[in-house]
Amino acid sequence: MKDLQKPVANLGKFQDAFVTASGQTRASVPLSDPETLWFNTGTLCNIECTNCYILSSPANDALVYLSEAEVQSYLSQIGERNWPIREIGFTGGEPFMNPGMIAMARAALERGFDVLILTNAMRPMMRKTVQAGLLALREAFGDKLTLRISVDHHCEALHDKERGAGSFAKTIQGMEWLRDNGVRMTVAGRTVWEESEAEARDGYAALFAAHGFAIDAHNPSQTVLFPEMDETVEVPEITSDCWGILGKSPDSVMCASSRMVVKRKGAKSPAVLACTLLPYAPEFEMGETLAEAERPVQLNHPHCAKFCVLGGASCSA
Incomplete structure (x- = not known):
């Protein structure tokens, strides 16, 4: 497994919460409108x-599989805390590696709840038992x-450069199965x-048209383009002054509306994290319950600046 330690960068920064x-004064973000609760189903x-x-990776089990019972517990806590959650998201790893994925959904x-599952649509999703489960859910x-x-x-070629030779064709095959069986995709x-957003969206539009995928490449909620x-x-x-300088509100940042549940290898219970992007940063672990996760989040990581505040990205649909 790859080294999980942070690379050396931003020396002297992001030291004090x-x-x-x-x-x-470092900027912070209150949980103002919880809309999405994420579950990391495991890093495998x-x-x-x-x-x-x-x-x-096939070897990284730093975050182990969540169970249906553990997910049910947090779904109950949503009601107990009166969170206005509309969407439950499942991410990984590859969620369909987890044998309980269909049951959790x-x-x-x-x-x-609306349910969003992030997947590469490759072999784990294409197993007969998973296909049958998806058809039943649809x-x-x-x-x-x-x-x-x-x-x-x-x-x-570029997709395979990132994900390995042959992965694009396998993903397209999975998407064609979803298309043919009426399962909603984004x-x-x-x-x-090295291309503009307009060029990228035009390229995706051509891909979707070629395969008959009912996905709008120019709608950011249907085709999400994440910054690196x-x-x-x-x-x-x-800093706290940046909100006014940038003309942004803390409500626009992802941790104002979401939390993520993970289970670390060797842990007795899952934990709630402030951010879907920082599963290995202990300072973003908020406790074992949703009640503990209601406190504000200090923007004490490079991702907070580049991805969320300056990049304006969000993992939700």
Whole structure:
């Protein structure tokens, strides 16, 4: 497994949760409108991508499989805390590596939530038992279920450069199965490539048209393009004054509306994290319950600046 330690960068920055390196008050984000609760189903994946932010691979079990019972517990806590959650998201790793994925999705759907599953649509999703489960969920819940497919680039060569030779063709095969069986799809791509957003969206539009995928490439909620998350790049720390300078509100940042549940290898219980992007940063672990996760989040990481505040990205649909 790859080294989980942070690369050396931004020396002197992001050291104090409340004060920046220049001595200014660090920005924080209250949980103002919880809309999405994420579950990381485990870091095991059928492939190992070149730049996976969570270092998922066939060997990385740093985050172990969540169970249906554990998911049910947090779904109950949503009601107990009166959180206005509309969406339950499942991410990994590859969620369909987890044998309980269909049952966990059903548990959320039966409680009335929209469900979003992030997948590469490759072999784990294409197992007969998983296909049967997806068809049953589609029959019972229709478009309340969405699968967001990782298509790193609309060009096969660049996608395979990131995900391995032959991965593009396998993902397209999985998407064609979803298309033919009426399962709602969206796509997640990346902006690491040397092209404008307009060029990227036009490329995805051509890909979707060629395969008859009912996905709008120019709608950011249907085709999400994520900025690269590179901790070796120098980024500014976000101070409390930055909101006014940037003309942004703390409510626009992802941790104002979401939390993520993970289970670390060897842990007795799952934990709630402030951010889907920082599973290995202990300072972003908030406790074992949703009640403990209601406190504000200090923006004490390079991803907070580059991905969320300055990049304006969000993992939710």
